[in-house]
Amino acid sequence: MLDLLEVAAEPNRRRLLQLLARGEQTVTQLSAAFPVSRSAISQHLLLLAEAGLVTARKDGRNRLYRLEEGGMSRLRRVIDQFWTTELDQLVDDAAHFHQQTLQGDSDGLR
Numbered sequence: 433m434l435d436l437l438e439v440a441a442e443p444n445r446r447r448l449l450q451l452l453a454r455g456e457q458t459v460t461q462l463s464a465a466f467p468v469s470r471s472a473i474s475q476h477l478l479l480l481a482e483a484g485l486v487t488a489r490k491d492g493r494n495r496l497y498r499l500e501e502g503g504m505s506r507l508r509r510v511i512d513q514f515w516t517t518e519l520d521q522l523v524d525d526a527a528h529f530h531q532q533t534l535q536g537d538s539d540g541l542r
Contacts, residue, residue, distance in 0.1 A: 436503075436510045439483040444468065445476045449499065452486060456498040 440446055444466060451462055459477065463470040477497055480486040484503035488495045 434479075434483045436483055436485070436507045437514060439479060440485065440507055442476070444473070445480055448473070448476055448480060449485065449504075452497060452499045456496045458494045458496055460494075462497070 440449060447465065448462060451457065451465060459470055459474050462477070463473045466473055477486060477488070481488060481497075484500055485507060486497050486503070487500045488497045490496075
């Protein structure tokens with residue numbers, strides 16, 4: 433299973449998600465916003481699709497990509513959980529560091 437945060441965090445893929453938030457677009461339309469090749473954009477889109485963040489449909493010779501609502505909801509939950517867990521860990525680390533500092537100060541007074 434792909435790590436949704438890792439997939440979405442890559443700058444080109446994050447930008448693709450932002451562009452697709454405006455609505456369905458072709459690879460050609462999306463590629464116009466990037467300095468990389470259309471093939472590279474297609475590879476990023478395939479990874480986003482594999483992660484369940486976008487879907488594609490055929491329209492003649494074009495593939496139209498759009499955000500996958502369920503996948504984006506999952507990403508939101510993962511992000512919320514990540515920050516909750518990370519912030520809790522930061523608070524615990526700060527409290528532990530503070531406690532060690534206080535013990536070090538009291539040890540120096542003896």
